[in-house]
Amino acid sequence: MTVHLSRRTLLGLVGAGAGAYLVSACSDGGSDNAGGPQAINWWHIQNTEPMLPVWAAMAQEYQGAHSDVTIEIQPLENEAFKAKLTTATQAGSPPDLFQSWGGGVLKQQVDAGLVKDITDEVRPWIGGLLPAAVQPYTIDDRIYGVPFDVGMIGFWYNKDLFARAGVSAVPTSWAGVLDTVRKLKGAGIVPVALAGKDKWPAHYYWAYLAMRIGGLDALRQAAKDKNFDTPDFVAAGERLKELVDLQPFQRGFLGAEYGSADGQAATMGNGGAAMELMGQWAPSVQASSSTSKKGIGDKLGFFPFPAVDGGKGSASDAFGGGNGFAVGKDAPASTVDFLKFLLTADNQRRAAKTGAVLPTVKDAADAISDPNQKIVAENLAKASGFQLYLDQAYPPAVGQQINDSVAELIAGTKTPAQIVKDITQVAKSQ
Amino acid sequence: MTRPSTVPDAGRGDVVTGPPGPDAARQRGHRPRPGRRRALAVFLTPSLTLFLLLVVAPIAVASYASLYKWNGFGLPENHVGLDNYTRALADPVFRGDLWRGFVLIVLSLTIQLPAALGLAMLLNQPLKGRGLYRLVFFAPYVLSEVTTAVLFTLVFSPNRGLGEVISRWLGAEAGAVFADPDTVLFAVFLVVSWKYFGLYMILFLAARQGIPRELHEAAVTDGAGAWQAFRHVTLPLLGPTIRIAVFLSVIGTIQLFDMVWVLTGGGPIHASETMAVTMFQYGFRRFEVGYASAISIVMFVLSLAFALVYQRVVLRRDTEGALTVQGDQR
Numbered sequence: 001m002t003v004h005l006s007r008r009t010l011l012g013l014v015g016a017g018a019g020a021y022l023v024s025a026c027s028d029g030g031s032d033n034a035g036g037p038q039a040i041n042w043w044h045i046q047n048t049e050p051m052l053p054v055w056a057a058m059a060q061e062y063q064g065a066h067s068d069v070t071i072e073i074q075p076l077e078n079e080a081f082k083a084k085l086t087t088a089t090q091a092g093s094p095p096d097l098f099q100s101w102g103g104g105v106l107k108q109q110v111d112a113g114l115v116k117d118i119t120d121e122v123r124p125w126i127g128g129l130l131p132a133a134v135q136p137y138t139i140d141d142r143i144y145g146v147p148f149d150v151g152m153i154g155f156w157y158n159k160d161l162f163a164r165a166g167v168s169a170v171p172t173s174w175a176g177v178l179d180t181v182r183k184l185k186g187a188g189i190v191p192v193a194l195a196g197k198d199k200w201p202a203h204y205y206w207a208y209l210a211m212r213i214g215g216l217d218a219l220r221q222a223a224k225d226k227n228f229d230t231p232d233f234v235a236a237g238e239r240l241k242e243l244v245d246l247q248p249f250q251r252g253f254l255g256a257e258y259g260s261a262d263g264q265a266a267t268m269g270n271g272g273a274a275m276e277l278m279g280q281w282a283p284s285v286q287a288s289s290s291t292s293k294k295g296i297g298d299k300l301g302f303f304p305f306p307a308v309d310g311g312k313g314s315a316s317d318a319f320g321g322g323n324g325f326a327v328g329k330d331a332p333a334s335t336v337d338f339l340k341f342l343l344t345a346d347n348q349r350r351a352a353k354t355g356a357v358l359p360t361v362k363d364a365a366d367a368i369s370d371p372n373q374k375i376v377a378e379n380l381a382k383a384s385g386f387q388l389y390l391d392q393a394y395p396p397a398v399g400q401q402i403n404d405s406v407a408e409l410i411a412g413t414k415t416p417a418q419i420v421k422d423i424t425q426v427a428k429s430q
Numbered sequence: 431m432t433r434p435s436t437v438p439d440a441g442r443g444d445v446v447t448g449p450p451g452p453d454a455a456r457q458r459g460h461r462p463r464p465g466r467r468r469a470l471a472v473f474l475t476p477s478l479t480l481f482l483l484l485v486v487a488p489i490a491v492a493s494y495a496s497l498y499k500w501n502g503f504g505l506p507e508n509h510v511g512l513d514n515y516t517r518a519l520a521d522p523v524f525r526g527d528l529w530r531g532f533v534l535i536v537l538s539l540t541i542q543l544p545a546a547l548g549l550a551m552l553l554n555q556p557l558k559g560r561g562l563y564r565l566v567f568f569a570p571y572v573l574s575e576v577t578t579a580v581l582f583t584l585v586f587s588p589n590r591g592l593g594e595v596i597s598r599w600l601g602a603e604a605g606a607v608f609a610d611p612d613t614v615l616f617a618v619f620l621v622v623s624w625k626y627f628g629l630y631m632i633l634f635l636a637a638r639q640g641i642p643r644e645l646h647e648a649a650v651t652d653g654a655g656a657w658q659a660f661r662h663v664t665l666p667l668l669g670p671t672i673r674i675a676v677f678l679s680v681i682g683t684i685q686l687f688d689m690v691w692v693l694t695g696g697g698p699i700h701a702s703e704t705m706a707v708t709m710f711q712y713g714f715r716r717f718e719v720g721y722a723s724a725i726s727i728v729m730f731v732l733s734l735a736f737a738l739v740y741q742r743v744v745l746r747r748d749t750e751g752a753l754t755v756q757g758d759q760r
Contacts, residue, residue: 086715108503109503196609197609252606252609255609255698262588262590397716397717413611
């Protein structure tokens with residue numbers, strides 16, 4: 001299998017879509033025989049501690065109880081997963097069970113007939129999940145995936161560094177954030193860690209600012225009209241520019257990755273920066289990529305993205321998303337049953353206990369032990385509205401353009417007014 | 431996209447396919463006998479099949495797809511003519527790719543190859559432990575591109591990489607070279623050179639050792655100094671190898687992908703992006719496979735055009751023997 005897949009990857013590269021034809025010609029897809037032995041090919045992106053062994057253990061248990069099912073697990077790094085899935089889906093042979101964030105990317109896969117409609121199969125138990133979490137996987141009232149994790153983006157901050165800079169309360173407005181940054185800089189502390197090479201972490205700032213300034217409706221309307229060239233989106237860029245002009249980021253941030261040894265998470269985990277705007281997984285990645293492998297422990301705090309003065313959006317609207325699994329079109333019959341097994345309240349509790357997953361099953365919420373995760377879950381529970389990551393919610397080309405454009409804004413090569421024109425142009429071309 | 435064949439003897443007329451019979455000489459240049467034809471078919475079919483399937487078919491499909499606006503799912507239906515090509519030529523990122531490719535080629539030809547040549551000449555001298563030097567200088571070439579790139583992201587990790595530590599000693603701050611749009615392209619060039627100069631060095635060294643000693647002795651007898659001997663004896667005789675090295679270097683630069691992708695992903699803000707990286711971004715990130723195909727076709731045409739012109743004009747003398755002379759008379 002491994003050999004086959006690597007050849008597939010290679011071919012995809014050689015032809016840029018051209019190779020895809022060839023691969024689809026020589027791959028036979030999954031088997032669909034309900035009675036006989038079944039192999040579930042499962043790609044997930046929890047390729048590090050703590051979730052990697054948990055998934056493996058769950059798969060073992062399921063195989064133990066179902067002797068006719070074998071589960072082939074392929075843990076992949078996030079970026080590697082995206083590249084590999086693209087090749088596989090373009091070849092028309094998606095894995096049986098694979099990571100999905102829902103939204104625009106899932107919709108494209110649905111439109112292409114690569115993903116199974118599992119609405120009827122999950123109906124008996126999907127009600128046990130948080131509705132906000134399931135929403136990104138619901139397309140035209142049909143369910144194409146199941147989330148096992150849901151969370152939101154917010155500021156993670158180092159309490160010690162805040163205290164050292166004389167910041168006693170977390171900011172509750174954008175002006176307060178800028179003020180905090182100034183104080184931190186004044187105290188000789190790097191205020192913000194950012195992974196410029198990966199681009200998606202920077203888009204959180206612009207998206208949140210747009211949400212706070214224009215409101216959730218502005219984001220929906222922009223997607224519908226394919227027009228981001230509005231005063232609200234320009235204002236979001238201008239507010240972001242205010243932050244960038246303070247030069248708050250760590251040295252070399254334009255080349256930094258999120259999870260690498262000297263990246264955004266490591267900078268936070270090693271106490272090298274005072275805050276980062278990141279999702280619920282931040283504490284566990286900070287710990288695993290820090291030198292001590294422990295992160296900054298209980299010095300880590302969380303505060304939601306604050307309001308922007310004069311903005312139309314509510315400060316309790318949450319921006320985030322989760323992780324889930326979609327089922328490939330040729331998946332064997334027991335795949336959805338296995339998915340159900342992964343999402344039992346017990347298994348969700350096990351996942352939640354690692355601190356890397358915020359459970360989507362309501363009954364499992366009691367298993368969130370980590371105080372940081374509890375705060376995120378509480379904020380999420382009282383959120384007045386929810387917006388999926390823009391690079392997932394919108395069609396991929398638009399999402400990538402937003403990432404690219406925000407990177408250009410932060411690097412200072414484009415103005416707020418220019419980037420909304422660039423994004424609009426791509427949106428209109430879709 | 432597809433690597434053009436660098437083996438120019440595909441057109442060689444006389445392929446020895448079996449034991450030469452008594453009338454082999456008479457057959458030379460004529461239509462092969464039925465037996466030989468069968469042998470030809472048997473031996474050629476596998477490679478021809480692979481060639482058609484893995485080289486010709488993808489080119490055909492990519493050129494077809496490049497005429498469509500297509501997200502890669504299902505079949506392309508939205509025919510847009512040459513729009514993808516005009517879009518590419520108007521796109522500042524793609525035009526930047528062409529410029530950056532040009533810069534990298536110029537740097538390779540003016541720095542990388544001369545340095546490799548100089549080193550080869552040095553290692554041709556009777557030095558103590560030169561076998562070890564040769565090994566050490568050639569070693570980077572053995573590493574895969576991705577390994578090399580990962581290695582250098584660690585070396586130039588901005589805050590605790592080896593590059594940072596060393597450059598601090600020297601009073602500079604080189605740790606963040608990959609994070610600065612002004613330096614990133616040169617940093618990439620440095621890494622590419624580190625990996626490939628060993629290959630060129632070995633090529634030059636081998637060619638240098640193929641030059642008969644008598645020629646230099648004669649030159650010295652005639653009163654030539656070291657420089658004159660190099661300039662008028664060594665260099666002209668290295669000509670074929672240098673021309674091939676230039677060829678490999680240019681084609682390799684046009685197709686540069688793995689190294690850049692792992693080192694910088696083309697960033698920051700496209701400052702190290704190459705055509706192949708742009709193609710990957712559009713094909714595999716934005717799902718604009720039609721546009722990505724157009725870029726791949728432009729790459730292919732550029733490579734092919736360069737290869738053809740170069741072989742015709744520059745390599746003509748070098749390949750003459752291989753293409754036209756039958757026996758081994760050299």
